[in-house]
Amino acid sequence: MSTLKKLNDAHSFAISVLRLGRGYIAKRSEKPKPARPIELYEFEACPYCRKAREVFSELDLDYVSRPCARGSNNRKIVESAAGKPQFPYMVDPNTGSAMYESEDIVTYLADTYGEGRGALSKLVAPLNTAGATLASAARPKGRVARPGCADRTQPPALLELWNFEASPYCRKVRETLCELNLDYLVHNVAKKSVHRPELVSKGGKMQVPYLVDANTKLSMYESEDIVAYLERTYGGG
DSSP, X not given: OOHHHHHHHHHHHXXXXXXXXXXXXXXXXXXXXXXXXXXXEEOTTOHHHHHHXXXXXXXXXOEEEEEOOBTOTHHHHHHHXXXXXXXXXXXXXXXXXXXXXXXXXXXXXXXXXXXXXXXXXXXXXXXXXXXXXXXXXXXXXXXXXXXXXXXXXXXXXXXXXXEOTTOHHHHHHHHXXXXXXXXXXXXXXXXXXXXXXXXXXXXXXXXSOEEEETTTTEEEEOXXXXXXXXXXXXXXX
């Protein structure tokens, strides 16, 4: 592995440490999981989107990521549907709910699909936001859509990423997907996730990230291989 790749891995790992491992462990809940994936319009470098993604990971919820890096045509979809290009923006087809504001989204997810949001979580919310902002400032990748990708037509089938938010290797893949403006379905498999056996049955081992692209009938582990594949297949020149 080149020195540059080692430094990138170390830097991504440092962001996970800075976030105190948020999104590393899934919480058990008796609430039923959503029948259809929730849609999250977000981008990797946004601190408020980061807070929402962490909760999706901790609540063991799948979701469809609609990357909205600067220049992305997904921003126009949000503005047309809800009135302004503000992120994160969440749409839950299971309940008909749609909303901006990371704190509202966190509360909604905890109340609807978890065991509710505790008073301590609300009390430390400003500190959580400050930490997420610091992490995004330290690693601003995934902020701008690549030239040639911003107005892309999405592939016929959603790419699928087996992931958990705190993984430094998954972060590298999400950053690339965001910059390439590719929508994708997230299967969260944080520690204690009930979905881990499903990943093992598909790929043969419990390792993330794991990418499935039905458009090319390809599936693979290893973040560097996945990033190289995405660049080669969807890079936009």
